[in-house]
Amino acid sequence: MPDRVTEPSDPRPLAAGVSAGASAGASAAPAVEFNDVQIAYGKFIAVHNFSLSIEKGSFVTLLGPSGCGKTTLLRAVAGLVGISSGQIAIGGRRIDDVPIYKRNIGLVFQNYALFPHKTVFDNVAFGLKYHNVPKADIAPRVARALEMVRLAGSERKLPSQLSGGQQQRIALARAIVFEPEVLLLDEPLSALDANMREEMRVEIKKIQKQTGITAIFVTHDQEEALSMSDRIVVMSAGKAEQIGSPTDVYDRPATTFVADFLGKANLLAATVKDRDAGGVSVTLSTGQTVRVATDRQVAAGDKVSVVVRPQKLAVGSELPNRLSGRVLSTSYLGSRIIYEIDLGQGSIIRANVAVVTEPVREGETIEVGFDPADCVLL
Amino acid sequence: MSAAPADREGRWAWRLTRFMTVCVYIFMFAPILATIVLSFNASRFGGFPMTGFSLHWYGVLWQNAAVVTAFKASLWIALVTAVVTTIVGVLTALALVRFDFRGKEALGTLVILPALVPETILGVGLLILIKSIDQPRTLTILILGHILLALPYVVLIAQARMISVRRVYEEAAMSMGASRFATFREVTLPLLVPAVAAGALLAFTISFDNTSASLFWRPAGVETMPTQILAMLKTSISPEVNALGTVMIVMTVGIPLLGGAIASALTHLNRRKSREDAR
Numbered sequence: 001m002p003d004r005v006t007e008p009s010d011p012r013p014l015a016a017g018v019s020a021g022a023s024a025g026a027s028a029a030p031a032v033e034f035n036d037v038q039i040a041y042g043k044f045i046a047v048h049n050f051s052l053s054i055e056k057g058s059f060v061t062l063l064g065p066s067g068c069g070k071t072t073l074l075r076a077v078a079g080l081v082g083i084s085s086g087q088i089a090i091g092g093r094r095i096d097d098v099p100i101y102k103r104n105i106g107l108v109f110q111n112y113a114l115f116p117h118k119t120v121f122d123n124v125a126f127g128l129k130y131h132n133v134p135k136a137d138i139a140p141r142v143a144r145a146l147e148m149v150r151l152a153g154s155e156r157k158l159p160s161q162l163s164g165g166q167q168q169r170i171a172l173a174r175a176i177v178f179e180p181e182v183l184l185l186d187e188p189l190s191a192l193d194a195n196m197r198e199e200m201r202v203e204i205k206k207i208q209k210q211t212g213i214t215a216i217f218v219t220h221d222q223e224e225a226l227s228m229s230d231r232i233v234v235m236s237a238g239k240a241e242q243i244g245s246p247t248d249v250y251d252r253p254a255t256t257f258v259a260d261f262l263g264k265a266n267l268l269a270a271t272v273k274d275r276d277a278g279g280v281s282v283t284l285s286t287g288q289t290v291r292v293a294t295d296r297q298v299a300a301g302d303k304v305s306v307v308v309r310p311q312k313l314a315v316g317s318e319l320p321n322r323l324s325g326r327v328l329s330t331s332y333l334g335s336r337i338i339y340e341i342d343l344g345q346g347s348i349i350r351a352n353v354a355v356v357t358e359p360v361r362e363g364e365t366i367e368v369g370f371d372p373a374d375c376v377l378l
Numbered sequence: 379m380s381a382a383p384a385d386r387e388g389r390w391a392w393r394l395t396r397f398m399t400v401c402v403y404i405f406m407f408a409p410i411l412a413t414i415v416l417s418f419n420a421s422r423f424g425g426f427p428m429t430g431f432s433l434h435w436y437g438v439l440w441q442n443a444a445v446v447t448a449f450k451a452s453l454w455i456a457l458v459t460a461v462v463t464t465i466v467g468v469l470t471a472l473a474l475v476r477f478d479f480r481g482k483e484a485l486g487t488l489v490i491l492p493a494l495v496p497e498t499i500l501g502v503g504l505l506i507l508i509k510s511i512d513q514p515r516t517l518t519i520l521i522l523g524h525i526l527l528a529l530p531y532v533v534l535i536a537q538a539r540m541i542s543v544r545r546v547y548e549e550a551a552m553s554m555g556a557s558r559f560a561t562f563r564e565v566t567l568p569l570l571v572p573a574v575a576a577g578a579l580l581a582f583t584i585s586f587d588n589t590s591a592s593l594f595w596r597p598a599g600v601e602t603m604p605t606q607i608l609a610m611l612k613t614s615i616s617p618e619v620n621a622l623g624t625v626m627i628v629m630t631v632g633i634p635l636l637g638g639a640i641a642s643a644l645t646h647l648n649r650r651k652s653r654e655d656a657r
Contacts, residue, residue, distance in 0.1 A: 080549055100552045101561075107553035113546035117568045126564075130555030178554065 029092025031056040031214035032077060032182055037086035039072055046072045048238045049086070054216065054231075059208055061217045063225040064235035065261070070218045073235075074184050077216060079103050091181050101130070106175030106213075110187040112167040114159035120146070120170055121155035127178035145177040146170075148207055165196040172204065176211060183208065183215040189224060201228060222262045226250060234258045256378055259307040266313075266349040268306040272298045279372055282306060286343045290321040291372040298377070305378045310338070310352035312374040315360070319369035323349070327366050330359050341366060410627060417620035435621040445622060448606035452586055455517070455602060459524040459585035464578040466525070467532030468570060472562075474533070475540040476548075493530035500526070501594030515597040523595045524585040531584065532577035539573030540566075572641060579637045583630045 032054040039047040047069040054060050062070035075081040077088060079100035087094055095103055106127075114123050124142045133141065146152050149169035159167055168188055175183060188204070189197045205228045208215045219225055225232050226246045234241045234249055234257070242254040253259035256267055270282035270290075279293040282304060292306055313323075325343040337359050339351045351368050360366045420430035439445055473479070474486050492500060504523055508515065543566065551561040567574075589604035596605060603626060610619050 078549075078553060100549075101555050101557050103553075104555075105553055107550060109546050109550065111544075111546065113544070113550045115547060115550070115565055126551065126556070127554035130560065174550075174554070184553075 029089070030054055031058070031091060032216065033087075033089040033092075034073070035087045035089070037073070037076065037088060038084045039069070039076055039081060040084045046238055047076075050240060051086075052233060052240070052243065054214060056214055057212045058230040059205070059215045059217065059228060061219060061225040061229040061232045062235055063219055063222065063232050063261075064241075065220055067237075068235040069238040070220075070233075070235050071186055074186055074216060074218045077103075077182065078105055078107055078184055104181050106178070106180040106183040108168070108171050108175050108183070108185045108188045110190050112159070112164070112171045112191070114167055114171055114174070116159055118158075119155065120151070120157050120159070120162075123159070123170060124174045124177050127174060127180075131178045133178070141177055142173075145173040148176075148210070149173045149203070164192050165200060168192065168200060169203070172207065176207070176213060179211075179213075181214065183213045185215060185217045187218055187220070189219070189221070197224075204228065226262070234261060236261070252376055253307060253378070256305055256307070259376070259378065263309060264350070266308045266310060268308065268347065268349070270304050270306050272300050272302040272304055274300050280377060282377070284323075284343075284347070286323075286345045286347050288323055288343075290323075290370075290375075292375050292377045293372040294377040296377050307376040307378055308349070308370050308374065310350040312370050313349075313351035313353060313368040314370070315351070315353050315357070316367050316369075319371050321372060321375075322367055322369045324365060324367040325349075327360050327362050327364055330362055332359050339366060339368075341368065413620050413623040414627065416617060417624040419617055419620070421617065435617045438618050439621045439625070442618070444601065445606060445618075448601040448603050449625075451600060452603040455521055455524060456582045456585040458521050459528055460578045460582040462521075463525050463528045463532050463581040464574055467529055467577055467581075468536045468574055470529075470533050471536035471540050472566070475537055476545075489533050490530045492526050493534075497527070497588075497591045498594075501591040504591075505594045515595060517597060517600065520592065520595045520597065520600070523591055524588060525581075527588060527591060528581035528584040531580050535577045535580065536570065536573045539570055543569045575637055575641055576634075579634045583634060587626060587630050 030053040032052075034050050034052045037047060037050045038045065050069075050073060052060075062073060064070050072081055076083050077090070079095065079098065083096065087096060089095065090103065090105070114120075115126070118126070121139075121142055124145055125138050128138045128141060142155065143152065146154060149172055151166060151169055151173070154162070154166070154170070159170070162170065168191075172188070185204070189200055192200060201224055204217075217224075217228060229246055231243065232246055232249050233243045236257050242249050242258045244252075244254075249258055250262050253262065253265070259265040259267060269285040271285075273281040273283050273289060275281070275298060279291055280296070280298060281289055281291050283289050284306070290306065298304060323341075323343055325341040328340040328342050328348065331338040332355075335355060337353055337355055339353070339360065341349050341351060343349060353368070415428070416426070417435055418431050418433070419428050420432035420434060421428070470485075470489055474482065474489075495503075501523075504519070504526070505515075508519055513519065547565050547569065548561050551565045552558070556564060587604055588602075589608065592602050592605055593608070596602065601609065603622070607619060607622055607626070610616065610622070
């Protein structure tokens, strides 16, 4: 477990717009660093020994179900929650004893939290005022920030006169206008309706790239995490389950939790039969034998799980690994079909396949296959 | 068919309820109404029948030095009580809602207690206390007593409002660099304004028409409006008392109403201003 958590980040190049600044400061301290952080409320430990180093200018997401400690970690960076042990550093500076108002962070909340009694201008100017920005610079900087969130000219409105999406854009402008070292986003899209959520997702990402600000984003929505992040920290019960790029955590989940939480993968219980240069042969609990391409060290007889995404399965294909079973349900979605297939022995999988032939009806037998490279052994 | 008897029963229940409600309102408001109406009576006797409409008794009241003195005393006492109670009450509510400290629950209960203890007992209690430490009854003691009486209500109002002011506003302000004090001044306090205003008005009213406790606490020679009325009633039921009562009613009902009207007018004004600015 611990080796996975402290695993060094892969030296993947960052997104183009940011890489210049980031690589120039390669020797500089990471933007945010968690070192063995533990957070406890009385006897309840919300976060266990969490370590993570966040590169300058990157977009990191803390992803997990509610109660996994992701918001607690974010609030610890903000200084709204005290840590029990370990250290948190922003820009190489330890901040354990620094009060929130001296941390130089931008904070965006789920429910916007715009000051209801202040105009948009006063809301956005608030941070500038307390960062000793000269009076003459305040108005132009507010105007620029509002332009960035595409709400130029709304200075004199009150928050109550704006829609949810507009309020959240103002909240974003308010959090970045004084150029904080880190932008902390606490489920900023959860209160918005579905259409607005997708629009804001793109917008937040765009603004983050434009400004090159380091961002920590908290969400329980895997789609948000996958689409926005440079790196994702998948969390469960106060621990980091896996830290990696979106493709890492999606295609190569480190634990069954990650595999299940991100996109509801099929988990097949199996026993290792033998291994050779190319991979491993395993016998599923249903009796079928499949091959898995993996460099994991396993010995014959080990109990393992095979993880296959529903989209990686194909009907009646020429692929080497074949599973057959009875169709429990067929959901025809136009371009795709989702089958629920009973493989016997209480083992039920989902297959999300392209429509090439007539849909197989419920109760009929079906054969699906997958490539040894398209699955993961856990 | 079967619904008919139930309907009839229901109708009678409603009629009875309506009748009882009207009775209760008559019981509550008839004396007040009678006082107001009789204060305009031209008769020399403070009772029905009316013999004509006149402002005579208000004029008499105005000429009565004792009444004017009592009115001024009450006004000052109520003003000081309102100001002090509002400041102390809001800060107490802030501590109770936003901070954790030892004995918080005990403090919360203690602050509310004066509202639960009968006023007479409170009156006697404070009197015994100042006697036992050999202090004379002074105006300060009277005002302190009024603060004691009004504080629970102000704290309760401020607490309720403070709970509804979400903490994220304060967190947002602090994340943008505002210190705790600046956050209180710029965010918490403005959002508390309705509670502060309501608390101040209530404290003023509680102090202004307090009778029983004031009887125990007032220093020799000082009369407040209610004690003055009592003193006047001892000698005769003059129509002057009706006029004085009407003044009291106007003050204690009118001030909160006026406050509410001003508050809602201000909000409307603000709204309209920002809407016009936005155009």
